[in-house]
Amino acid sequence: MAKKGNMLIGQSGGPTVVINQSLVGAVLQAKQMKEIGGIYGTLHGMKGILEENFIDLRKESLKTLEQVANTPASALGSARKKPTDEECVKVFEILKKYDIRYYFYIGGNDSAEATHIINEVAKQVGYDLRCYHIPKTIDNDLRENDHTPGFGSAAKFVACASMGDNLDSRALPGVKINVIMGRHAGFLTAAAALARVYPDDGPHLIYLPERPFSMDQFAADVETTYKKLGRCVIAVSEGIADADGTAIAAKFSKEVDSHGNVQLSGTGALGDLLATEIKNRTKITRVRADTFGYLQRSFPGVVSAVDAKEARTVGTLAVKEALKGKEPSGSIAIRRKPGKTYAVYFERVPLASVSKETRHVPDNFINKSGNDVTQAFFDYARPIVGPLPVIGRFKGVKIAKK
Amino acid sequence: MAKKGNMLIGQSGGPTVVINQSLVGAVLQAKQMKEIGGIYGTLHGMKGILEENFIDLRKESLKTLEQVANTPASALGSARKKPTDEECVKVFEILKKYDIRYYFYIGGNDSAEATHIINEVAKQVGYDLRCYHIPKTIDNDLRENDHTPGFGSAAKFVACASMGDNLDSRALPGVKINVIMGRHAGFLTAAAALARVYPDDGPHLIYLPERPFSMDQFAADVETTYKKLGRCVIAVSEGIADADGTAIAAKFSKEVDSHGNVQLSGTGALGDLLATEIKNRTKITRVRADTFGYLQRSFPGVVSAVDAKEARTVGTLAVKEALKGKEPSGSIAIRRKPGKTYAVYFERVPLASVSKETRHVPDNFINKSGNDVTQAFFDYARPIVGPLPVIGRFKGVKIAKK
Numbered sequence: 027m028a029k030k031g032n033m034l035i036g037q038s039g040g041p042t043v044v045i046n047q048s049l050v051g052a053v054l055q056a057k058q059m060k061e062i063g064g065i066y067g068t069l070h071g072m073k074g075i076l077e078e079n080f081i082d083l084r085k086e087s088l089k090t091l092e093q094v095a096n097t098p099a100s101a102l103g104s105a106r107k108k109p110t111d112e113e114c115v116k117v118f119e120i121l122k123k124y125d126i127r128y129y130f131y132i133g134g135n136d137s138a139e140a141t142h143i144i145n146e147v148a149k150q151v152g153y154d155l156r157c158y159h160i161p162k163t164i165d166n167d168l169r170e171n172d173h174t175p176g177f178g179s180a181a182k183f184v185a186c187a188s189m190g191d192n193l194d195s196r197a198l199p200g201v202k203i204n205v206i207m208g209r210h211a212g213f214l215t216a217a218a219a220l221a222r223v224y225p226d227d228g229p230h231l232i233y234l235p236e237r238p239f240s241m242d243q244f245a246a247d248v249e250t251t252y253k254k255l256g257r258c259v260i261a262v263s264e265g266i267a268d269a270d271g272t273a274i275a276a277k278f279s280k281e282v283d284s285h286g287n288v289q290l291s292g293t294g295a296l297g298d299l300l301a302t303e304i305k306n307r308t309k310i311t312r313v314r315a316d317t318f319g320y321l322q323r324s325f326p327g328v329v330s331a332v333d334a335k336e337a338r339t340v341g342t343l344a345v346k347e348a349l350k351g352k353e354p355s356g357s358i359a360i361r362r363k364p365g366k367t368y369a370v371y372f373e374r375v376p377l378a379s380v381s382k383e384t385r386h387v388p389d390n391f392i393n394k395s396g397n398d399v400t401q402a403f404f405d406y407a408r409p410i411v412g413p414l415p416v417i418g419r420f421k422g423v424k425i426a427k428k
Numbered sequence: 429m430a431k432k433g434n435m436l437i438g439q440s441g442g443p444t445v446v447i448n449q450s451l452v453g454a455v456l457q458a459k460q461m462k463e464i465g466g467i468y469g470t471l472h473g474m475k476g477i478l479e480e481n482f483i484d485l486r487k488e489s490l491k492t493l494e495q496v497a498n499t500p501a502s503a504l505g506s507a508r509k510k511p512t513d514e515e516c517v518k519v520f521e522i523l524k525k526y527d528i529r530y531y532f533y534i535g536g537n538d539s540a541e542a543t544h545i546i547n548e549v550a551k552q553v554g555y556d557l558r559c560y561h562i563p564k565t566i567d568n569d570l571r572e573n574d575h576t577p578g579f580g581s582a583a584k585f586v587a588c589a590s591m592g593d594n595l596d597s598r599a600l601p602g603v604k605i606n607v608i609m610g611r612h613a614g615f616l617t618a619a620a621a622l623a624r625v626y627p628d629d630g631p632h633l634i635y636l637p638e639r640p641f642s643m644d645q646f647a648a649d650v651e652t653t654y655k656k657l658g659r660c661v662i663a664v665s666e667g668i669a670d671a672d673g674t675a676i677a678a679k680f681s682k683e684v685d686s687h688g689n690v691q692l693s694g695t696g697a698l699g700d701l702l703a704t705e706i707k708n709r710t711k712i713t714r715v716r717a718d719t720f721g722y723l724q725r726s727f728p729g730v731v732s733a734v735d736a737k738e739a740r741t742v743g744t745l746a747v748k749e750a751l752k753g754k755e756p757s758g759s760i761a762i763r764r765k766p767g768k769t770y771a772v773y774f775e776r777v778p779l780a781s782v783s784k785e786t787r788h789v790p791d792n793f794i795n796k797s798g799n800d801v802t803q804a805f806f807d808y809a810r811p812i813v814g815p816l817p818v819i820g821r822f823k824g825v826k827i828a829k830k
Contacts, residue, residue, distance in 0.1 A: 041599045043592075046820075066827055080827040093820025099595035101822055106600065123830050190445075190726035193501035197443045198508070202722070294696005294719060317696055319718035320604070324592030326817035328729070415728035418448075418495025420503055425468055425482040428525050 029154050031127025032064035033345075034080065038071040038133035038140070039106065040164065041099035042176030043183075043329050044337035048132050048160050049102065050095035051341025053083050059349050062128060071105035071131070072140060075117050080124070095338070098324045100132075109140055118147045121155065128156045128348055132341070134163035134174075138357055139381035145355045156348035159357035159377055160340050164323050166213035167384035170375045172362040173213075175340055178333030178410040180207075180322050181217035184261075185414055187318060188221035192228040192259050193417070199257035200312030201248055201304055204229070205297045207322050209265035209273075212236050212387045214322065217407055218261035219399045223417045228259025235265035236387045237396035239274055244300070245307040247397050252310055264296060264317075274299070330412045332368075336360060339372060347374050368409035431556050433529025434466035435747075436482065440473040440535035440542070441508065442566065443501035444578030445585075445731050446739035450534050450562050451504065452497035453743025455485050461751050464530060473507035473533070474542060477519050482526070497740070500726045502534075511542055520549045523557065530558045530750055534743070536565035536576075540759055541783035547757045558750035561759035561779055562742050566725050568615035569786035572777045574764040577742055580735030580812040582609075582724050583619035586663075587816055589720060590623035594630040594661050595819070601659035602714030603650055603706055606631070607699045609724050611667035611675075614638050614789045616724065619809055620663035621801045625819045630661025637667035638789045639798035641676055646702070647709040649799050654712055666698060666719075676701070732814045734770075738762060741774060749776050770811035 033056050037045055049067075056062045065083040068074035081102075086094075094101045109117060121129060121144075131141045138159040148155035161168050164180035184206055195202045206215040212234025219232055230251045233239055251258040267273045275296040297315030304313045340358040347356060356374040363369040391403035435458050439447055451469075458464045467485040470476035483504075488496075496503045511519060523531060523546075533543045540561040547559035563570050566582035586608055597604050608617040614636025621634060632653045635641055653660040669675045677698040699717030706715045742760040749758060758776040765771040793805035 037599075041596050064827070067822070069824075078829050081822060081824040082827055083822075085825040086822055090820060090822060093818055094822060095820070096818070097595065097820040098592050100599040101820070104599040124827075186728055187723050190500050190728050191722055193499065193728075194443050194722050194726040197439075197502040197506040294700055294717075298696055314722070315696075316721035316723065317719065318723070320593055320596050320716070321589050321718065321720070321723070324596040326588055326592050326595075326819065416495055416498070417728065418492060418497070418499040418503070420469070420483060420485075420488055420492060420496060422471075422483045423487040425466070425484055425526075427480050 029127050030061050030063065031125045032066060033062045033128035033130070034066045034068055034075070034121065034124070034126045035130040036068040036071040036074065036132070037100035037102045037104050038131060038137040039104060039162065041104060041324050042162055042164050043098040043179040043324065043326070044175055044334045045099070045132055045162050046097055046101045047095045047334050047337035048162060048175060048341035050091045051338040052130055052160065052345050053091060055342045055345035056128070057084070059345065061349060066124070067102045070103035072107045072109050072113070072117065073105045074103070075120055076113060078120060098326050108136055109143070114143045114147050117144055118153070122153060127154060130158050130160055130344055130348070132160040132162050134165070135168055135381050135384050138377055142377035142381050145377060155354070157355040157377070158344040158348050159380065160344045161357060161359065161380065164214060165208055165211050167211035167386070168380050169383065169385050170357070170359040170380050172360050172370065173410050174360070175333060175337035176323070177213060178330035178412070179328065180214055181220070181407060181411045182330045182414070183322050183325050183328045184214055184217045184318065185220035185411060186328060188218040188229055188259070188261060189415065189417060191316070192221055195228060195257050195259050200314060201252060201258045201260070201310050203260045203262060203297050203300050203315040205262055205264050205315065205317040207318065208235065208263045210235055210386065211384060212263045215261050215263040216387060216391065216399045216403055217411065219403065220407060220411055220414065224419055226255055229261040230255065230258050231260045231397045232399055233260070233262045233266050233397060234387055234392060235263045235267060236392060238269040239266040240268070241303055245304060248304055249308050252308070262300065330410065332410055332412050336370065343372050431529050432463050432465065433527050434468060435464045435530035435532070436468045436470055436477070436523065436526070436528045437532040438470040438473040438476065438534070439502035439504045439506050440533060440539040441506060441564065443506060443726050444564055444566050445500040445581040445726065445728070446577055446736045447501070447534060447564050448499055448503045449497045449736050449739035450564060450577060450743035452493045453740040454532055454562065454747050455493060457744045457747035458530070459486070461747065463751060468526070469504045472505035474509045474511050474519065475507045476505070477522055478515060480522060500728050510538055511545070516545045516549050519546055520555070524555060529556060532560050532562055532746055532750070534562040534564050536567070537570060537783050537786050540779055544779035544783050547779060557756070559757040559779070560746040560750050561782065562746045563759060563761065563782065566616060567610055567613050569613035569788065570782050571785065571787050572759070572761040572782050574762050574772065575812050576762070577735060577739035578725070579615060580732035580814070581730065582616055583622070583809060583813045584732045584816070585724050585727050585730045586616055586619045586720065587622035587813060588730060590620040590631055590661070590663060591817065591819060593718070594623055597630060597659050597661050602716060603654060603660045603662070603712050605662045605664060605699050605702050605717040607664055607666050607717065607719040609720065610637065610665045612637055612788065613786060614665045617663050617665040618789060618793065618801045618805055619813065621805065622809060622813055622816065626821055628657055631663040632657065632660050633662045633799045634801055635662070635664045635668050635799060636789055636794060637665045637669060638794060640671040641668040642670070643705055647706060650706055651710050654710070664702065732812065734812055734814050738772065745774050
């Protein structure tokens with residue numbers, strides 16, 4: 027029998043379009059649990075705990091809760107703070123002071139680690155705390171999970187943006203480079219491939235951080251595509267690095283710093299660098315770059331229905347597991363059932379198994395040349411992202427020349 | 429009675445999300461006109477005419493036409509080519525060769541000018557040509573028009589992106605700079621203001637090219653907002669310029685060039701420059717910049733219903749006017765009826781009245797300090813953009829500290 031007490035929930039790391047679904051899923055489930063007294067939200071995650079800055083989520087109407095669930099970005103505020111050992115002890119004392127017996131933290135691998143440490147402190151002193159991590163990351167890099175809440179919707183944004191950009195490039199041809207989020211895992215960049223509808227659609231080249239990036243190969247790839255199609259759309263991860271593991275963006279940033287010039291670690295630098303290289307190495311004149319930036323993780327209205335539903339479910343299940351499950355702590359992982367029809371199941375996994383290390387795009391999702399994804403990636407990603415806009419195209423019967 | 433003959437239609441300038449609505453509106457109307465024989469589309473505007481590269485739009489099914497209408501970016505391909513006088517004569521000869529009696533060109537002020545020149549050549553030699561320009565531009569800068577097709581949908585994208593970005597900034601506070609399209613007219617940047625729902629919502633500062641940009645004032649404005657709210661979201665036009673009329677982005681680009689370093693005229697440069705200035709001039713550490721880039725004009729699915737409908741209507745009316753109207757040439761302008769309820773009417777205006785010079789954001793849309801828009805802008809823009817996503821927010825009743 028679970029102990030009576032209060033619940034505290036927080037959000038951490040980069041926002042997503044569906045992170046509030048998880049929050050609201052947990053709150054609505056908690057409201058049904060007689061063991062749970064107060065339902066508190068900590069403002070800005072760990073920071074809110076250390077400052078005892080909590081709000082009463084029982085005071086929010088069902089209408090507000092549902093509106094918040096459908097609103098992008100962490101409604102409680104987020105934080106990137108990783109607590110020190112000292113702070114973990116302080117956090118634990120605050121949890122005790124507020125009679126928190128149910129603790130939920132929505133985030134990525136760092137958030138899982140913080141949750142794990144707090145759980146260990148509670149265990150050491152024999153304080154009965156139910157401690158659950160709820161998965162979230164557009165990077166899709168949590169271990170144990172087939173995919174993570176937030177990824178499907180961010181991937182839908184990237185796919186839609188790439189669809190539009192491919193059409194833009196068809197209308198006004200040239201070389202177009204799109205820099206997409208993902209410092210270490212290339213899942214989101216790979217999702218640009220979903221934009222393809224017709225055989226000549228872009229992105230024509232895709233570069234992920236999982237493969238070493240060679241500027242020579244890049245320029246050669248672009249030239250080949252441009253000669254064939256008269257245009258070339260490229261999706262590239264912000265985290266691409268050379269064979270030594272040095273990020274291409276970092277190399278550039280350093281180079282400029284050494285001249286004592288304006289700092290260029292900003293969002294546009296990698297795209298500008300790649301565009302300049304293509305201009306210098308080829309005879310192509312119209313070369314443009316965009317960096318999709320923060321829009322990828324917070325754009326309202328561009329949501330994968332599957333993603334929203336699963337994000338709600340992991341929130342709900344974390345509370346159920348914490349109250350009714352065998353284990354006092356854990357994380358809710360999304361697993362995919364084998365077979366052709368998309369179906370998932372959810373499983374409690376130990377906190378340590380999703381914290382620290384992350385996962386990467388598997389080898390069978392990347393083509394041999396390291397400049398595209400494979401059919402296996404399409405099979406993996408399509409059901410998570412869901413239907414995309416219909417793209418019309420003229421068959422274009424030519425009028426005979428006179 | 430209009431002459432029997434063929435029709436040619438083309439698209440020009442930057443793509444928009446609804447430019448194909450105008451194309452399809454014109455084609456469907458043309459199909460009902462017995463005077464019109466062939467309905468040809470020129471591929472890539474003026475370039476397609478000079479190369480006699482036409483497709484047969486009568487061969488496209490109604491299903492394809494409707495799918496194309498709802499697909500972003502010029503389906504016929506676009507061009508930025510402004511024909512020389514020599515080329516205009518050549519264009520005219522090609523029109524004659526293909527017995528083109530109805531000529532439609534969808535685009536901005538440059539496209540109107542090209543249409544005007546071709547019309548003048550035809551008039552000089554007494555060739556009976558009906559010559560109409562169909563308005564299109566996300567910049568919203570065509571004279572004679574209350575607003576232009578393409579603007580409403582691009583404005584909706586900018587408003588949605590700014591809504592998401594404001595939420596992102598609430599979750600992880602700092603300074604966020606968003607660079608928005610519009611080299612000379614600030615309408616699209618102003619549309620970021622529509623993102624505001626709650627009193628402390630961003631964008632908190634808005635800078636348009638219609639007012640001289642001062643870096644000192646900018647830094648002071650940002651600091652004031654940051655002190656008050658702990659964060660600051662800024663919308664800035666790519667075309668902001670100093671009191672001498674020198675573009676801020678250009679100044680930066682030149683500076684780097686003079687050092688013989690990497691070229692930085694790319695999309696990220698202005699955002700990076702402004703972010704660096706804020707970091708250097710204030711003690712604020714988390715400063716980020718995004719450039720919305722090409723996504724603003726081609727993102728599928730983010731469409732203003734009013735914009736799509738009006739874009740269709742100007743295409744339809746151009747054909748009707750060309751066949752049934754008193755004047756053999758002109759452009760279809762959108763006028764707004766006075767009164768509180770949004771309603772428009774359409775009027776034929778002379779080609780010369782919408783070509784060459786463009787219009788700017790009127791003074792009464794910009795606040796005294798030149799760092800925000802006024803209520804008059806909201807009243808103007810809201811009905812064109814249409815409903816935006818509902819943004820939920822907790823009322824956030826604080827838990828008493830223990």
